[in-house]
Amino acid sequence: MRLSDNQGNRLGSTQSEESALDIERNLCSHLPYNRSPLQLIGSAGRSKYFENLQKGVLPGHLGHLPTGQQAKTLLDLMTIRAFHSKILRRFSLGTAIGHRIRRGTLTNIPAILVFVARKVHRKWLGHNQCLPSALEGPGGVWCDVDVVEFSYYGAPAPTPKEQLYSELADGLRGSDPCMGSGSQVASQGTYGTLSAIVKSRTGNKQVGFLTNRHVAVDLDYPNQKMFHPLPPNLGPGVYLGAVERATSFITDDVWYGIFAGTNPETFVRADGAFIPFASDFDMSCITTAVKGLGEIGDVKFIDMQSPINSLIGRQVVKVGRSSGLTTGTVMAYALEYNDEKGICFLTDFLVVGEDQQTFDLEGDSGSLIILTGQDGEKPKPIGIIWGGIANRGRLKLKNVHEPENWTSGVDLGRLLDLLELDLITTSEGLKDALQEQRFALTAAINSAVGASSPIVGSLPAAEIFEPLGINLQQFPPEGGSGSGENVPFSDMAFHVDTAEVANNVEEHQFIPNLISMLPMHGREDNLERKNLSAPTNLSDEDLCVSLQLGDREPK
Numbered sequence: 001m002r003l004s005d006n007q008g009n010r011l012g013s014t015q016s017e018e019s020a021l022d023i024e025r026n027l028c029s030h031l032p033y034n035r036s037p038l039q040l041i042g043s044a045g046r047s048k049y050f051e052n053l054q055k056g057v058l059p060g061h062l063g064h065l066p067t068g069q070q071a072k073t074l075l076d077l078m079t080i081r082a083f084h085s086k087i088l089r090r091f092s093l094g095t096a097i098g099h100r101i102r103r104g105t106l107t108n109i110p111a112i113l114v115f116v117a118r119k120v121h122r123k124w125l126g127h128n129q130c131l132p133s134a135l136e137g138p139g140g141v142w143c144d145v146d147v148v149e150f151s152y153y154g155a156p157a158p159t160p161k162e163q164l165y166s167e168l169a170d171g172l173r174g175s176d177p178c179m180g181s182g183s184q185v186a187s188q189g190t191y192g193t194l195s196a197i198v199k200s201r202t203g204n205k206q207v208g209f210l211t212n213r214h215v216a217v218d219l220d221y222p223n224q225k226m227f228h229p230l231p232p233n234l235g236p237g238v239y240l241g242a243v244e245r246a247t248s249f250i251t252d253d254v255w256y257g258i259f260a261g262t263n264p265e266t267f268v269r270a271d272g273a274f275i276p277f278a279s280d281f282d283m284s285c286i287t288t289a290v291k292g293l294g295e296i297g298d299v300k301f302i303d304m305q306s307p308i309n310s311l312i313g314r315q316v317v318k319v320g321r322s323s324g325l326t327t328g329t330v331m332a333y334a335l336e337y338n339d340e341k342g343i344c345f346l347t348d349f350l351v352v353g354e355d356q357q358t359f360d361l362e363g364d365s366g367s368l369i370i371l372t373g374q375d376g377e378k379p380k381p382i383g384i385i386w387g388g389i390a391n392r393g394r395l396k397l398k399n400v401h402e403p404e405n406w407t408s409g410v411d412l413g414r415l416l417d418l419l420e421l422d423l424i425t426t427s428e429g430l431k432d433a434l435q436e437q438r439f440a441l442t443a444a445i446n447s448a449v450g451a452s453s454p455i456v457g458s459l460p461a462a463e464i465f466e467p468l469g470i471n472l473q474q475f476p477p478e479g480g481s482g483s484g485e486n487v488p489f490s491d492m493a494f495h496v497d498t499a500e501v502a503n504n505v506e507e508h509q510f511i512p513n514l515i516s517m518l519p520m521h522g523r524e525d526n527l528e529r530k531n532l533s534a535p536t537n538l539s540d541e542d543l544c545v546s547l548q549l550g551d552r553e554p555k
Contacts, residue, residue: 046259050083065133068140071110074311075304078258078334080137081112085261085336085344091131092116093150094337096350098312100146106313106331111144113332119149168292169324174229174236180287181296181368182319184229185211185240188221191230193320193366195384195412197288198274198421199433205440206244206276207283207433210421211366212386213246216273226275239278245419246273252346255414256304260336266344269408271386272415283434288425290368290379292325293317297378299423300371301413302333302348311382315372316351318385320364328352328359328407335408349383349409359407360385369409381423383409 071077077097081088088095093115100111114131122130136142172193173184183194192215200206217224224243231237249267252260260266277283289295302311314330332350339345349369353359360367369383388407416423424430 046253046262046264049259050262066136066140066142068136068142071137071141071143072307073305074302074308074333075258076137076141077110077112077143077308078256078260078304080135080141080143081336082259082261083137084112084135085263088112088114089338091129094335096332096335097308098332098350099308100144101148101331106329108309108313109144110308111146114145114147115150115337116147117150119147166324168319169321172291172319172321172324176291178285178287179228181290182292182321184321184363185209185215185366186227186230186234186237187216187218187224188231188233189218190215191321191363192216193322193364193385194228195272195366195368196381197286197424197430198416199424199437200244200274200276201420201422203440204444205433205437207424207430207437208241208244208274208276210384210416210419211273211275212271212384213248213273214271214386215366216243216275217246224273238281240281241275241278243273243275247271247415247418249345250418255346255411255418256334258304260334260346261344263338263342263344265342266346269345269347269386269410270415270418271410272384272419274419274421283430286430288427288430290319290370292319293370293379295378296368296370296425297373297380298425299413299416300380300382302382302411315354316369316382317372317379318360318364318367318369320360320367320385322361322363323358326357326359327354329354331406347386347408348411348414349407351407351409352404353407356404358388358405360388368412381412383412384415385409 071080074097081095081097085095091114095115096113098106098111098113100107100109101113112135131145131147134142134144172182176183179194181194181196184191185194186192192211195210195212198208198210200208211226216226224246225231226240226242227237228240229235229237247270250270252258252266252268255268255270260268277286311330311333315327316330317325317327319325328351330349331352333348335347335350337345351359351369364385365387367385368381369385370379370381373379385407386409388405412423424433
């Protein structure tokens with residue numbers, strides 16, 4: 001996560017007396033308070049959405065706690081923060097939603113977390129540097145404001161090349177005969193962790209795996225191939241497949257269903273890539289269980305209208321190729337920060353490791369974030385790790401302890417919907433998915449063959465190759481009569497209708513075709529048929545055909 005350098009000197013504190021934030025009252029009696037912000041967004045734009053929200057009654061000064069209803073859901077907190085996002089941006093490095101933290105312990109008090117570079121007593125702050133103790137949103141719904149110190153390092157430090165050498169981690173890096181969630185995957189120059197085995201909802205229903213886009217995609221290479229455990233240029237490994245679809249960022253309204261702030265350039269980090277397994281890959285070595293954890297349940301979808309404590313404060317685990325099995329706590333959701341260019345970014349999960357241990361290390365990108373099971377239920381995945389900021393800063397949650405590392409993650413349910421994928425969590429589900437893939441592939445082949453096959457008897461024999469734009473005609477040798485004679489293959493000429501061939505070619509590729517972008521020399525607007533006739537004095541070995549695509553462009 002990147003935080004703006006010019007924000008590193010900001011201070012903050014909550015103020016229990018009069019607030020220094022003057023918020024305009026916009027009184028309007030016709031606002032339907034019982035309407036959800038999810039309904040208010042409709043097809044209206046960002047400005048119209050916040051115009052509707054501003055029709056509610058907001059406090060001018062918070063000298064005491066509001067008397068309205070306290071926030072109960074994630075949506076309540078998102079809406080309150082969104083309305084005050086412009087003001088909060090001036091006072092903080094970033095914000096998140098969750099519960100108030102007291103002496104390093106999470107309470108059950110709904111709050112907006114405001115991150116500052118140094119937290120001091122309000123006695124040492126100016127009147128215009130203090131934050132209110134609470135914020136109120138549309139309809140009188142309110143929440144606490146909690147200031148959290150973020151120890152900011154400034155320029156990024158080199159990321160530590162740490163990894164734990166345990167039996168579990170060594171197996172994930174290639175010592176095990178099988179692979180699945182947590183196993184090491186690598187592109188040409190980057191390694192990371194396999195998130196989960198998945199299947200496509202569309203197309204040929206391919207079975208593949210999910211990981212981070214920044215692990216799988218390197219635009220310095222012409223193809224995006226993945227290997228386990230290593231690519232051939234770095235060590236032993238097998239080819240897994242190539243990236244078919246990937247995403248990096250998505251707008252906040254598409255991701256959450258509401259506008260998360262007033263900034264029109266607001267994006268959520270949706271760092272994911274889908275890689276179908278290659279047709280010759282041995283699927284018998286794939287497991288859907290998570291090593292060190294066992295079988296997992298279905299995805300836990302994060303409902304914005306669900307209670308705050310259904311997510312915040314929950315214990316989570318992860319299994320990654322670098323640090324193996326670790327445990328942590330979900331401290332906050334929808335972390336928001338702005339870069340120096342004025343773009344607002346959000347990331348879904350903020351996780352802190354237990355007992356001041358880091359939750360992830362470099363190479364764990366892509367690891368599943370899994371809610372521990374309650375009342376005998378299976379653990380449920382909620383997200384995937386995309387990064388952390390141990391090399392840029394830490395959160396100071398307890399005054400008596402050093403600042404702690406934390407990890408950021410992507411909401412798995414929303415990412416799967418965006419990439420049109422489904423999670424496979426059982427061996428039976430994997431078998432069914434592979435069978436469905438075979439059926440879909442067979443149907444696609446049959447459909448393609450049926451569409452391209454000519455109807456027998458409907459075309460003259462001499463024109464049977466016409467749909468492909470290629471005509472084969474025989475020319476008699478010099479001095480020959482041209483009737484009833486067997487002409488050698490070397491004496492045949494080809495007519496190529498280049499216009500028809502070009503119109504029947506459709507190309508699908510992940511990386512844009514650079515060749516098609518180059519200007520072609522000598523190309524005419526009207527393409528004519530040309531006879532490529534071979535001289536009669538050449539043998540079969542001497543016959544050759546040359547295609548000239550134009551002069552090479554100078555670099």
